[in-house]
Amino acid sequence: MALLEVKDLEVNYGVIRALKGINFHVNKGEIVTLIGANGAGKTTTMQSVIGLIPIKSGHVVYNDQDITKTPCHKLVNLGMSQVPEGRRIFQELTVYENLMMGAYSIKKNDTFKDDIEMVYKRFPRLEERKSQIASTLSGGEQQMLAMGRALMSHPDILLLDEPSMGLSPLLVTEIFDIIQEINKEGTTILLVEQNAKKALSIADRAYVLETGSIVLEGDAKEMMNNDDIKKAYLGE
Amino acid sequence: MNILDIIINSLSTGGTYAMIALGYTMVYGIAKMLNFAHGDIIMVGAYTMLVCINRIPYTTKLGNMVADMLVKQCGLEEKVAANITVIAFGIISLIIAVIVCMLLGMIVEKLAYKPLRGASPLAVLITAIGVSYLLQSAAQIIFGPNQQNVPVGDFGKSKLFGVEISNYLIITLVVSVVVMVGLTLFIKLTRTGRAMVAVSEDKGAAQLMGINVNAIITLTFAIGSALAALAAYFTLIKNVGITNNMGAMPGIKAFTAAVIGGIGSVPGAMVGGILLGVIETVATKIPVIAPYKDAISFLVLVIILLVKPSGLLGKKRREKV
Ligand SMILES: Nc1ncnc2c1ncn2[C@@H]1O[C@H](COP(=O)(O)OP(=O)(O)OP(=O)(O)O)[C@@H](O)[C@H]1O
Ligand SMILES: [Mg+2]
Numbered sequence: 001m002a003l004l005e006v007k008d009l010e011v012n013y014g015v016i017r018a019l020k021g022i023n024f025h026v027n028k029g030e031i032v033t034l035i036g037a038n039g040a041g042k043t044t045t046m047q048s049v050i051g052l053i054p055i056k057s058g059h060v061v062y063n064d065q066d067i068t069k070t071p072c073h074k075l076v077n078l079g080m081s082q083v084p085e086g087r088r089i090f091q092e093l094t095v096y097e098n099l100m101m102g103a104y105s106i107k108k109n110d111t112f113k114d115d116i117e118m119v120y121k122r123f124p125r126l127e128e129r130k131s132q133i134a135s136t137l138s139g140g141e142q143q144m145l146a147m148g149r150a151l152m153s154h155p156d157i158l159l160l161d162e163p164s165m166g167l168s169p170l171l172v173t174e175i176f177d178i179i180q181e182i183n184k185e186g187t188t189i190l191l192v193e194q195n196a197k198k199a200l201s202i203a204d205r206a207y208v209l210e211t212g213s214i215v216l217e218g219d220a221k222e223m224m225n226n227d228d229i230k231k232a233y234l235g236e
Numbered sequence: 237m238n239i240l241d242i243i244i245n246s247l248s249t250g251g252t253y254a255m256i257a258l259g260y261t262m263v264y265g266i267a268k269m270l271n272f273a274h275g276d277i278i279m280v281g282a283y284t285m286l287v288c289i290n291r292i293p294y295t296t297k298l299g300n301m302v303a304d305m306l307v308k309q310c311g312l313e314e315k316v317a318a319n320i321t322v323i324a325f326g327i328i329s330l331i332i333a334v335i336v337c338m339l340l341g342m343i344v345e346k347l348a349y350k351p352l353r354g355a356s357p358l359a360v361l362i363t364a365i366g367v368s369y370l371l372q373s374a375a376q377i378i379f380g381p382n383q384q385n386v387p388v389g390d391f392g393k394s395k396l397f398g399v400e401i402s403n404y405l406i407i408t409l410v411v412s413v414v415v416m417v418g419l420t421l422f423i424k425l426t427r428t429g430r431a432m433v434a435v436s437e438d439k440g441a442a443q444l445m446g447i448n449v450n451a452i453i454t455l456t457f458a459i460g461s462a463l464a465a466l467a468a469y470f471t472l473i474k475n476v477g478i479t480n481n482m483g484a485m486p487g488i489k490a491f492t493a494a495v496i497g498g499i500g501s502v503p504g505a506m507v508g509g510i511l512l513g514v515i516e517t518v519a520t521k522i523p524v525i526a527p528y529k530d531a532i533s534f535l536v537l538v539i540i541l542l543v544k545p546s547g548l549l550g551k552k553r554r555e556k557v
Contacts, residue, residue, distance in 0.1 A: 052440050076446035088441040090434050092551075101434055104427065105446030153446070 002061075003028045003157055003188050004049070009058035011041075011048045018044040020212040021058065026157065031179070031189040033199040033220065035233055036209035042192040043085045045209070046161045050075055050082050062157075076105040081155030085162050085192075087146040091135035095126055098134050098145055102152030119148040122178060140171045147178070157188040164195045176202055196233035200224045208233070240399045242517055248405040248470075250513020251412025255467040256490030257497065257505035258419065259460030265436040265500035266456045269357065272364035273344060275487015276371040277461045280340055281333040281468030282478040283375055286386045288329030299325060319389055326388030326472070333465040341461030342454050350450070368484075375480035383477035388469065404473045415466065416506050419459075423502060432456065436500065489530070492537045498550020507548055511536075 002025040011019040018041050026032045036042050047053045049060050051072035060068045062078060070078075090098050099116055103109055120127035123144040129137065134145060143163060150158060160179065164172040172195065180202050183189050193199035200206055203220035208229065216229070223229050256278065263271045289295065299321050306317035348367050352360050391403035423429035434442040435452045443449055467486065472478070489512060497508025512533055519529035540548065 047440075050444065052443060071448075072440075072443040073446050073448045076444070082444050084441060084444065088438050088444075090437050090441065092433060092437060093430070097430060101430060101442075101445045104431065104434075149445075 001028055002026065003063060004190065005059075005061040006045075006049060007059040007061070009045070009048065009060065010056040011044050011053060012056050013044075018212055019048070022209070022212070022214045024207050024214060024217065026188055026190050028188055029183075029186070030204045031183050031191060031202055033191040033193055033196075033203040033206045034209055035193055035196040035199055035206060037233075038194075039211070040209040041212045042209055043161055046082060046085070046159050046190075046192055050080060050159060076153050076155075079154070079156035080159070081150040081153050081157070082159040083143075083146045083150045083161060083163060085165070087142050089134045089137075089142055089145050089149065092133065094131050094133055095137070095145055096130040098149050099126075099152055102149035105153050115152055115154070119151055122151075122181070123148050139166045140168070143167060143171075143175060147175075151182070155187055157190065158182065159190045159192075161192045162194060163191070164193060164198060172198060196229070197224075200234075238399050240397060241401060242521060244396075244401055244405050244409060246514040246517040247510065248408040248412075248513070249517055250510035251409050251416075252467050252470045252509075253486070253490045253493045253512050254416060254506045254509025255412055255463045255470070256486055257494040257509045258416075258502065259463050260491050261494040261497070261499055261502060261505040262432075262456050262460050264494070265502070266432060267345075267349065267453050269349065269360045270364060270491075271349075271457075271460070272361065272487075273367035273371060274460065274464060275483035275485075275490070276368050277337050277341060277464035277483065278468045278471070278486060279375060279478070279480060279483035280371060281337045281465035282386065282472060282482060283379055284333040284336045284465075285326070285329040285388070285468065285472060286379070286384060286478065288332050289325055289386055289388070290384075295325065322387055323389030323391070326469070329388075330465065330469045333468060334462045337461040337465040337468075338458040341457040341464075345454060345457040350453075372480045372484075379480065381480065383479050385475070385477050386472050387475075388472045391473070408470045408473065411466070412470075415463065420502065428452075428455070485530075489533060492533060495547055496537055496540050498547030501547070501549045501551065504547055504549035511548075 005025040007023055008021045009019050009023075010017070010021050022045065024032070024034070034042055034045060044053060048055050051067070051070060055068055058068070059066060062080065065078070067075060067078070090101060093101065099119060103112055103115060106112075125141055126144055126148055129141065134142065137145060147160075147163065163175050163179070167175065176198055179189060179191065191199055191203065200220045200223055206218065206220045206223050207214050208216040216223070216226075224234070256274070259274045259277070260271065263269065263274070302324070303314070303317045303321040306312045306320060307314055312320070344367055348363050349360060352363060391407060393400050393402050394406065423432060431442065431447045431452055432455075434445060434447060435449050439449050471482070471486075490509065493508035493512040494505045495508070496511060497504025497506070515533055515536055516529050519532050520526050525532060544550075
């Protein structure tokens with residue numbers, strides 16, 4: 001069953017047509033990846049789905065509920081969480097306070113201690129640095145914090161916008177392993193990536209976005225063997 | 237001239253500036269706009285207290301009754317009883333002024349600034365100046381152009397280490413310190429306080445956490461306006477008359493204080509406010525430069541900005557990845 005379904009989504013920046021009516025869906029339990037070149041509209045897709053950018057036309061349906069017009073801050077409570085492009089952790093707050101912000105939507109929080117333990121277990125580096133001001137974390141640690149923060153709200157679907165950006169190959173592998181773990185434990189994943197090879201290797205299905213339109217979709221493993229994809233996105 | 241006298245004067249003047257500067261800096265930090273009408277909220281607070289104390293029929297009657305009762309039941313002297321009554325009414329009217337100013341701040345935000353969210357900063361600034369004139373003119377139409385006095389009671393004097401000091405100075409100082417500590421703890425320790433920090437840093441990321449950014453902005457205006465009402469009381473307590481443009485000068489000076497401390501920084505507004513209080517008080521005590529005390533405040537602003545463009549405690553804008 002589709003947990004998230006995007007229908008004819010159009011988004012404009014002034015006169016620029018960033019998304020020209022795209023359709024895609026993410027089934028419960030899947031990892032779906034959206035790949036495409038710089039400026040294809042991947043971030044625009046992620047941000048308009050979660051209500052940070054106004055939608056010109058089309059629909060976003062989540063759990064059989066039309067959320068096209070639902071303000072962003074109400075979506076966390078419905079089970080959507082996003083690790084935005086560039087991480088956007090709260091620089092002035094400590095690691096611990098950032099994780100607290102991640103749990104902001106849960107008003108009466110009985111499981112906070114367990115949740116934060118769960119995040120620390122997944123990212124032991126964060127526990128070591130829990131009282132450190134976030135701006136002084138390394139890029140990799142910031143990515144971990146952004147992911148840990150997003151997990152604090154118990155999302156049913158996690159939207160990840162370029163989690164590998166600026167990370168060393170070793171760390172990229174680590175992060176992708178963690179994404180798979182999170183998925184195995186029951187969180188549906190929508191993953192946007194420049195690193196198409198990595199993304200396709202862990203995804204169930206994939207969509208290729210090119211200047212605001214979806215030009216190809218299908219099984220991720222099959223796509224890895226597609227000659228056009230190899231040439232354009234895998235550098236082979 | 238005595239050192240203790242200067243210190244207490246500095247800190248109480250500075251505390252008042254800090255109260256106003258906090259309003260500027262919090263709104264700037266969270267809504268990213270200069271609320272030029274903030275000074276006029278002080279004026280509205282002052283006139284609200286005027287209405288409560290002088291204009292509502294029966295308050296005088298009620299006051300006399302209370303004073304009579306104090307004389308009869310508690311055996312106080314008539315003068316003392318009258319003074320206590322005036323003080324009590326002053327404090328009640330302060331509470332009303334705080335509520336009125338909070339509502340006004342929220343209404344102004346909703347009607348004038350919210351529709352301009354995302355508009356150019358210049359449009360917002362000009363709107364704020366418009367709101368400022370609107371409030372001043374409305375006050376002039378309702379209350380006339382003349383200066384008026386609002387009695388809030390005589391707090392007397394104390395002897396501290398052999399120096400006579402007016403109690404209102406000490407009250408101003410203590411209340412501002414309590415408010416500053418309280419506000420700092422609120423921001424640091426509460427869920428809502430942390431949400432304010434998050435919104436001031438990154439509205440988009442804050443929304444992703446489930447924070448209702450509009451509600452936080454409204455709350456910020458409410459807090460700033462409540463502090464402005466308090467600043468109005470600190471003006472009345474000095475027995476200074478009120479006019480429809482009484483908010484302009486303290487507003488600009490407190491804005492200066494906020495910039496000195498680093499606009500957007502809450503501790504910065506406190507430091508800037510106190511510093512301005514010290515500069516002004518010391519300047520007043522030196523006859524040669526006393527007439528130029530306002531110019532000196534702005535001179536200090538210029539020097540500090542030359543040395544540290546982001547203000548004393550201001551943050552440098554970090555590059556986003
Ligand atoms: N705020 C904006 N104003 C105007 N144009 C924008 C804005 N944000 C994005 N765009 C444009 O919309 C298009 C899609 O941008 P988007 O950020 O979605 O790309 P992307 O696929 O995420 O790219 P990248 O891989 O580089 O992150 C680009 O042409 C970009 O220049
Ligand atoms: Mg992007």
